[in-house]
Amino acid sequence: MSHVSAVVRPPLVTGGKSYHDITEDVCRQVEGKPTASWKIVFGISSVVLFLGTCSVFWTWWDGLGNWGLNKTVGWAWDITNFVWWVGIGHAGTLISAILLLFRQKWRTSVNRAAEAMTIFAVICAASFILMHAGRAWLAYWCIPFPNTFGSLWVNFNSPLIWDVFAISTYFSVSCLFWYCGLIPDLATIRDRAKSKVSKFIYGLLSMGWNGNTKTWFRYEYVSLILAGISTPLVLSVHTIVSFDFATSVIPGWHTTIFPPYFVAGAIFSGFAMVNNLLLIVRWTFKLQDYITIEHIETMNKIITVTGSIVGIAYITEFFIAAYSGVEYEQYAFINRAFGPYWWAYWAMMTCNVVTPQLFWIQSIRRSIMWTFALSVVVNIGMWFERFVIIVTSLHRDYIPSSWAMFSPTIIDIGDYVFTFGLFFFLFLLFAKYLPVINMAEVKAVMKSSSERFPYKVKPGKSTGEKVTE
Numbered sequence: 001m002s003h004v005s006a007v008v009r010p011p012l013v014t015g016g017k018s019y020h021d022i023t024e025d026v027c028r029q030v031e032g033k034p035t036a037s038w039k040i041v042f043g044i045s046s047v048v049l050f051l052g053t054c055s056v057f058w059t060w061w062d063g064l065g066n067w068g069l070n071k072t073v074g075w076a077w078d079i080t081n082f083v084w085w086v087g088i089g090h091a092g093t094l095i096s097a098i099l100l101l102f103r104q105k106w107r108t109s110v111n112r113a114a115e116a117m118t119i120f121a122v123i124c125a126a127s128f129i130l131m132h133a134g135r136a137w138l139a140y141w142c143i144p145f146p147n148t149f150g151s152l153w154v155n156f157n158s159p160l161i162w163d164v165f166a167i168s169t170y171f172s173v174s175c176l177f178w179y180c181g182l183i184p185d186l187a188t189i190r191d192r193a194k195s196k197v198s199k200f201i202y203g204l205l206s207m208g209w210n211g212n213t214k215t216w217f218r219y220e221y222v223s224l225i226l227a228g229i230s231t232p233l234v235l236s237v238h239t240i241v242s243f244d245f246a247t248s249v250i251p252g253w254h255t256t257i258f259p260p261y262f263v264a265g266a267i268f269s270g271f272a273m274v275n276n277l278l279l280i281v282r283w284t285f286k287l288q289d290y291i292t293i294e295h296i297e298t299m300n301k302i303i304t305v306t307g308s309i310v311g312i313a314y315i316t317e318f319f320i321a322a323y324s325g326v327e328y329e330q331y332a333f334i335n336r337a338f339g340p341y342w343w344a345y346w347a348m349m350t351c352n353v354v355t356p357q358l359f360w361i362q363s364i365r366r367s368i369m370w371t372f373a374l375s376v377v378v379n380i381g382m383w384f385e386r387f388v389i390i391v392t393s394l395h396r397d398y399i400p401s402s403w404a405m406f407s408p409t410i411i412d413i414g415d416y417v418f419t420f421g422l423f424f425f426l427f428l429l430f431a432k433y434l435p436v437i438n439m440a441e442v443k444a445v446m447k448s449s450s451e452r453f454p455y456k457v458k459p460g461k462s463t464g465e466k467v468t469e
Helices: 019-031 036-062 077-088 090-101 105-109 111-133 136-142 159-192 196-205 213-246 258-284 293-324 327-338 342-360 368-394 410-433 439-444
Strands: 003-007 465-468
Touching: 019 159, 019 410, 019 439, 036 111, 036 410, 077 090, 077 111, 077 213, 077 258, 077 368, 077 410, 090 105, 090 111, 090 159, 090 213, 090 258, 105 111, 105 293, 105 439, 111 136, 111 159, 111 258, 111 410, 159 196, 159 213, 159 439, 213 258, 258 293, 258 342, 258 368, 258 410, 293 327, 293 342, 293 368, 327 342, 327 368, 342 368
Parallel strands: none
Antiparallel strands: 003 465
C-alpha cells in the first residue's frame, strides 16, 4: 500500500549520478591536462593582465596626473571601480555563510566558485586602493601601529580607514572559509594523485585530513563558526564602503539610505557575476548535472528581488531630495537625470530596474542565454550606478565657475582592464587546479536532492510527491 511521505522538490543533482561519479566528474579537470579552450582563454587573460600591468606601472611611475581627474572631480574612475569590485564580492559570502546557516541545500554546487569569486574580486578592489594611494609602497601607513615617523597615526574618524579594516577582515575571513571548505576535497585529490609532486602539494594543502568522525565533526563545527562570523560582514562591509559617501556633506551623497541601498546593490551585482561564471564553468567542464537550471533559476529570483530593492532606493532618493526642500539636493538629482551625464543615469535605470523584471517570466528565468545576457547587463548597470553617484555629485558644485566634466584617459581604462585580466587569470587557475564544486557537500545532499534515489511523481503534479511503497 502506498502513502505520501513528503513533497519532492526538483533534484539538485541530475543524471542519476552516484557518489563515485561526483568524484570523477569534479576531479577530471584537476587531474587531466588543460584543454585547448582553457589554454586559449587563459592566454587571452594573461595578455590582458600584461597590458593592464603596464598601465598600472605607468600610473605609479608617472603619477596620478595620468588619470582624467581635475580640480572639481577628484574621485571618479578609480573609486567607481573599487566600489564595483567590492560589490561583486558579496554574493560569495552570502551563498557560503548565510545560506549555510539557513541549511539551503541548493548552495552546495555553487558555493565554491562563489567563494573564489569573492576573494579575487576583493583583490581587484584592493588594487584600486593601492593605485589611488599614488605611492603603493607606502600603503602600510594605513595600518595603525607604533612607528618611527613620530606621532603619525591614521585618522580613525575617516571612513577610508574604516574601509581598510572592513575589507581586510572580509578578505581574511573569506580566504579562511574558502580554504577550510577545500580541505576534504584536497584530500580526495591527494589520494588519487599519481605523480609524487601532485601527491606532495595536495597532501600539504589537505593538512593531514583523514576523514574520520572526529575530523568531520571539527570541520562542520568550524564551518558554522566561520559562517557566523561572515554573516555580519555581508552587511557591514558594503555599509562601511557607503560611509565614504554618506558621511560627507556633498549633495547627492549625504543620505542615510546609502547603507541598505549599497548592500542590496552589492548582492544584486554579485549574484549576476556568479551567474556568468557558473554558466561558463558549467559548459566548459560539462557540469550540467551539478549546476542545474534549478540553481540558475533560484539565483535569478534573488537578482529580481534585490533589483527591485535597488529600484525602490532610486525612487526614494528622488522623493527625499524633493521632500527635504534643500535646493542643492534637489538640483543634484535633477542634474543626474537631465544634466550632461543623463545617458549614464538612464543606462543605470534601464539595466538595474527595467531589465531584471524580465526574470518574472519563467521561460526567461530558466533560459541559459537570457540569464547570461541579463547578468552581464546587470553588472554594466551597477557600474553605471557607481559612476553616476560619484561623478554627477562632484562635477557641479556650489560655484558654477568650478564646474567641470570628467572623461577617462587611456591610463584610467588600462587600470580597469588590469583588474579584469587579474580576475580571470586567478579564476581560471583556480578552476583548473582546484575542485570547482564542493564534492563533500554535494554528496551530503545526494539522498534528499538527487535523481539517484528513486521517487515517483504523481500525475498532474508539477513537482510531484515522494511515494513510498
